[in-house]
Amino acid sequence: MNFSRLKQSLNNLITYNAPKDSYNFSLNNSTSKNITYDFDKKVSANIKENKEFINIKYNTLINSDIIIRNFKLKSNNKSYSAFIIYIDGMSDSNLINRFILQPLMMRNKANMYKTQSLKTYNKGKKVIIKKNSNNLAVEIENSLLPQNSLVKETDFNNIFSAINMGNCVLFVDTIAIAFNLDVKGFKQRSVSTPNNEIIIKGPQEAFVESIRVNTSMLRRATNTENLVIENVSIGKISKTPCAICYLKNIANSDLVAEVRYRLNNLDVDSLLSTGQLEQLICENNKYNIPQVISSERPDKAAKNLYAGRVVILINGNPYCIILPATFVDFISSSEDTNLNPIFANFLKFLRFLALAITLLLPSFYIAIVDFHQELLPTELLFSLWASRENVPFPIIFELIVMEISFELIREAGLRVPSPIGPTIGIVGALVLGQAAVSASIVSPFLIIIVAITGIASFAIPDFSFGFHLRITRFLFTISAYIAGFLGIAIGLYVYLCILCSLKSFGVPYVNPNSNKKSKNFFVLPTWMQEFRHNYLHPKREQAQGKISMKWRHPNE
């Protein structure tokens, strides 16, 4: 028998036990409130002061990836204290060693002799290179740093931004200037095929996370010197680099100015995604209708630039924002340009049908079954009622349960690891659906309705717009349940009113009366696309000559 345990128990019973420590953490207001935002500080001529400021700002004692390298810099045979700062993993160490530290620290012609004694010979004549020997900054820039990208900075604001982007910054004692050196060397995803905007014919490359790579892709796609890429940084803390891209000879100047105005007047701490920016720059967000196009395709961006639109790129995001956008843009695909116009228009019509089905099919089903049975032929009506005979729930409950199940399957399919994704779909759609019908929870007709609606929603090319339709269809379903076709009619009218009231950067979202010269809904054959969309009011209205195929009509 284990007497020790018994003894221990008795002891615990009769002896005094101090209260046990309980760990009870709760998050309250921060105890340290000495946060200062002294971003306006300028670079000092005293290197110690600069270093101290950087140490505080970057918490160099705690941050392990911030590298500060102190050394002695030689210039005109004099020695100066200096240091470089960069972030490990973001800058190329090899570049720093070979092209910054080596020229500055090693003895060479450039830093050993005084400028006055530097001589070179030009066709036998002695020429003295005139330099201001007292200006160390000029000396470093001209002779000591063999770098193609060197920016002299005086504001710490820009310096921190540069360091965070992977640049290396050089501080030298006695001069109130820092040298911002582009030595970015972080690992990034290479250009690959688009994941979400797949097309069969056409370019197969997509934007990546690096803004510079994206701008280069736009340059290549547009291939014109008229492409302007303006840099803007958004976010008081994050200072996310963004680029406003437009063709200066096509895009409306007021549109560009408006985009610039909105981007420059954002009071946010950080900007991390295109989705955030979309919400911040759109006029009306309360209806959840996307008002700008989001695309991962450089060819689509280039096409829209040539149409007179503006493209915004955000660093760290493989998507661009194209604006302004109209309703029709959300049922257009990049594929449309690459296909025969008849095929493209057929696909567009199919997408429009998909839009109508996604939005209205469940509500029509409810309205017909509950209010307008006369629409169905008698045989079909009997079969429908027979299938619903054993279902104990009202039709609205049945429908909403199935719609939400479908949404769950879709969401689960997206979140689970890719090898399991299809399994979830098969299990969810086939097994669960069949089981629900067998258990008389739902009728087989309803499964067909939900499946068709689901399939149709996948045919909407724009993800955000598809999402919007999926949410809106629930409202139509409820209104149809309340008043049948009257409910749908009211819902439809209100929805149309919302669409017609929206504006995307001054352009009406739905403009049935806008296209006198260029068709908006239908894709015209290339030779007929003579004019750009007039609702964009581009500087160049005409996109091509009246006769674009001059080889065919040489005399006209």
Next chain:
Amino acid sequence: MNNVKLSNLEAIGLVLIIIINHLILNFSKSIISNTGSASALNILFIGIILLLFVQFLIFLFKHFSGQDILDISEYLGGKALKILTGILFISYYIVFTSILLRSFSENLKIIYLNKLPIIIIVLFFIFSITFANKLGIKTISKVNLLILPVILFCIIFVFIANIKNYDFHGLFPLLGSGVKQTFIIGLSNMFAFSSISILYFLPPMVRDDKSFKKIARISTILSVILFFFGIVCFLSLFPFIRNSKEIMALYLATRYIEFGRFFQRLDAIFLLVWTVAVISYLCVAVAFSINIFKKISNITDYNGILYCFAGIIYIISLISTDLAQLNYIEINIFKYVVFILLFGYSSLILIFANIKKRLRGGKNEKIT
């Protein structure tokens, strides 16, 4: 709202939606009961008179570029006349909008919403009117322009799909109950074209005088054509007695349509379209009422007024107890009010304003 500029198509759409609704809301019944088999001829006759009247209106508005009837009333009789004219038009729009709303709601109740109380059915419409008007007349006119082709297509489809059911004997005798009944007493059928009331308020909303002329002429011609074909179809489709039934004739026409065994009762689909058309009409009428009120009161924020108007329409629409009362108002009061207000009072104001202007020195005179 006065800064809103409508395109020509949008403005024509506003006029057409009213005439379409008169067709949907059984105005044809009143015409046919008045002039019998001569209704088609009567509409042609009225159409010609209407065209001449519109031409006369264009002439009268010529000297008041970009000004509506309210501005012209102010010019003629000062603020008092402006307010009087405004109140008359607001009352006209509000009262008859309410009656037509109730009339359509009653029809819906008869057709399929028999379990839903009328106050709820009317409330649905009031909600959509309020919501749409909060977004402004430009939005309403754009939506109207979007749905108009669908509605027109449906009407034409109903007319064409019923071809096999037409019996043109309904059109005879051509002169119906006689020349006097067709051409003199039948003049009261002009109430069907009360859509021209909008023309009195359009000048400041359209681009220029040229646009106004175009809009007025095209919309009148299209209205006459539409109504003429509507009347011909109804006369050919239903025996004279059926035409005086309570339910909407256009709805009844859709009941005859069938394609094979599968599509035998398509009327519900058309009901959806008619409902959208009625909502659009109600929204247009309320938008113009608000526009008038804004002008006579100089208010900037019209949301409060919108809720008031919506409430008034709701109350008025619920006042009448049954369809018979509504029909009585439609046939006996609406006709004469339209005649007096649109063709009498308004044109008199325009005539006297023109005379005043001529006396004061014609075109060069500035109107403040």
